[in-house]
Amino acid sequence: MVEQRQQPNKSNNIRKTKAVFYHAGCPVCVAAEQNVAAALDPARFDVEHVHLGQQKQRVAEPEKAGVKSVPALVLGGTAYHINFGADLSVLI
Amino acid sequence: MVEQRQQPNKSNNIRKTKAVFYHAGCPVCVAAEQNVAAALDPARFDVEHVHLGQQKQRVAEPEKAGVKSVPALVLGGTAYHINFGADLSVLI
Numbered sequence: 001m002v003e004q005r006q007q008p009n010k011s012n013n014i015r016k017t018k019a020v021f022y023h024a025g026c027p028v029c030v031a032a033e034q035n036v037a038a039a040l041d042p043a044r045f046d047v048e049h050v051h052l053g054q055q056k057q058r059v060a061e062p063e064k065a066g067v068k069s070v071p072a073l074v075l076g077g078t079a080y081h082i083n084f085g086a087d088l089s090v091l092i
Numbered sequence: 093m094v095e096q097r098q099q100p101n102k103s104n105n106i107r108k109t110k111a112v113f114y115h116a117g118c119p120v121c122v123a124a125e126q127n128v129a130a131a132l133d134p135a136r137f138d139v140e141h142v143h144l145g146q147q148k149q150r151v152a153e154p155e156k157a158g159v160k161s162v163p164a165l166v167l168g169g170t171a172y173h174i175n176f177g178a179d180l181s182v183l184i
Contacts, residue, residue: 019131035167039111041133075127080174 016046020074022062024053028085032071036082045075052091059092111137112166114154116145120177124163128174137167144183151184 021037023029033049040047052059052070062072066079069087073080113129115121125141132139144151144162154164158171161179165172 017131031170032172035170036128036165036172039109039132039137039167041131041135043133045131073128075131078123078127080124080128081176082172082174084173 014043016044017076019045019047019076020062021047021049021071022052022067022074023049023071024086024091025051026070026085028083029071032073032082032085037071037073052088056091059088063088106135108136108138109168111139111168112154113139113141113163114144114159114166115141115163116178116183117143118162118177120175121163124165124174124177129163129165144180148183151180155180 019037019040021033023033037047037049050058050062052062062070062074062079065074065077067074067081067088068079069081070085070091071082073082111129111132113125115125129139129141142150142154144154154162154166154171157166157169159166159173159180160171161173162177162183163174165174
């Protein structure tokens with residue numbers, strides 16, 4: 001049996017969970033960004049903000065995680081839609 | 093030798109924002125609770141969890157904040173629906 005060793009508990013060494021906030025700059029998106037995405041615990045999450053209107057080449061990424069509309073937050077690979085701003089299909 | 097003084101506990105003086113997570117115990121609700129509601133920064137938010145199936149007398153509260161379905165997070169009085177579990181109307 002492989003022994004699992006606990007990593008040293010130094011804040012610098014804590015591996016944060018990746019969170020990606022996908023949006024399209026719409027008013028619903030901005031509200032969700034300023035209130036929900038900004039409310040995540042910075043000690044546990046690294047939050048990346050992706051404007052899909054400006055980075056259309058990244059649309060396949062949230063699609064793969066199950067995102068159907070923006071704004072959406074992908075937390076640890078799982079999609080959470082926050083209210084409804086725009087369907088992902090209009091951004092392709 | 094430098095005397096070590098106890099710092100005043102400033103965290104007690106910070107007024108946190110009230111966050112209320114409304115749910116109905118459904119699988120979509122549980123996922124949102126464990127991942128999104130639990131991800132909020134505890135230094136800035138006091139999160140209350142309300143099971144509307146068990147506390148039907150509180151349904152008017154999220155309705156007033158604009159909640160249409162659960163799971164939903166009301167942050168500083170504003171409603172953020174997280175994915176879709178159940179319509180609020182089935183809980184009345």
